[in-house]
Amino acid sequence: DIVLTQSPATLSLSPGERATLSCRASQSVSNYLAWYQQKPGQAPRLLIYGVSNRATGTPARFSGSGSGTDFTLTISNLEPEDFAVYYCQQRNNWPPTWTFGQGTKVEFK
Amino acid sequence: EVQLVESGGGLVQPGGSLRLSCAASGFTLSTYWMSWVRQAPGKGLGWVAHIKEDGSDKYYVDSVKGRFTISRDNAKNSLYLQMSSLRAEDTAVYYCARSPYSSADLWGQGTLVTVSS
Numbered sequence: 001d002i003v004l005t006q007s008p009a010t011l012s013l014s015p016g017e018r019a020t021l022s023c024r025a026s027q028s029v030s031n032y033l034a035w036y037q038q039k040p041g042q043a044p045r046l047l048i049y050g051v052s053n054r055a056t057g058t059p060a061r062f063s064g065s066g067s068g069t070d071f072t073l074t075i076s077n078l079e080p081e082d083f084a085v086y087y088c089q090q091r092n093n094w095p096p097t098w099t100f101g102q103g104t105k106v107e108f109k
Numbered sequence: 110e111v112q113l114v115e116s117g118g119g120l121v122q123p124g125g126s127l128r129l130s131c132a133a134s135g136f137t138l139s140t141y142w143m144s145w146v147r148q149a150p151g152k153g154l155g156w157v158a159h160i161k162e163d164g165s166d167k168y169y170v171d172s173v174k175g176r177f178t179i180s181r182d183n184a185k186n187s188l189y190l191q192m193s194s195l196r197a198e199d200t201a202v203y204y205c206a207r208s209p210y211s212s213a214d215l216w217g218q219g220t221l222v223t224v225s226s
Contacts, residue, residue, distance in 0.1 A: 034212035036154070043204055043216035044154060055214060087154055091211035095168050098144070098156035
């Protein structure tokens with residue numbers, strides 16, 4: 001099974017700074033790589049799908065990139081509402097099972 | 110309004126059974142794959158199961174195979190998760206999610222399942 005490893009576990013930043021979150025796969029994955037944001041007490045929210053496509057309502061400051069085994073979520077200019085936990089997720093080609101990374105918490109510095 | 114609403118969670122003893130439901134509204138359920146994803150208290154997300162649009166194909170994480178069954182009733186706009194032989198490690202918030210293009214673009218608010226004696 002493919003394992004997704006996210007780093008760092010915690011990112012301490014201030015509003016206005018740039019956040020760079022990493023998601024590394026144990027083997028090459030297809031373009032079925034997504035990113036989610038989760039705030040305390042809330043359900044996750046899809047931010048990015050297909051590596052780099054912003055979901056409906058995702059602000060332009062969020063961008064996804066990468067290929068093969070290394071993927072990145074970048075938040076270009078942190079807003080106060082961006083402090084949350086972020087998860088990456090991939091889908092196997094076959095069978096179409098999913099794997100999530102363990103999450104990166106973006107917290108106030 | 111486009112939404113998913115889960116129900117059916119609660120406290121159950123180890124070895125017991127529980128059926129979760131997810132009511133869809135504001136969109137045509139029959140045109141989407143659907144999924145269940147869970148989150149143990151204080152932990153990350155874990156995929157549980159998928160079901161194809163017409164219910165003909167189902168996939169499960171290894172840890173629930175033979176114990177959980179995902180199903181759907183498109184006429185009732187509903188998704189289900191029948192859980193049996195429940196274990197303490199199944200304790201989690203269970204989310205239903207709409208799953209086009211291999212990601213989940215719509216989530217319910219979740220329902221808490223607690224397995225404890």
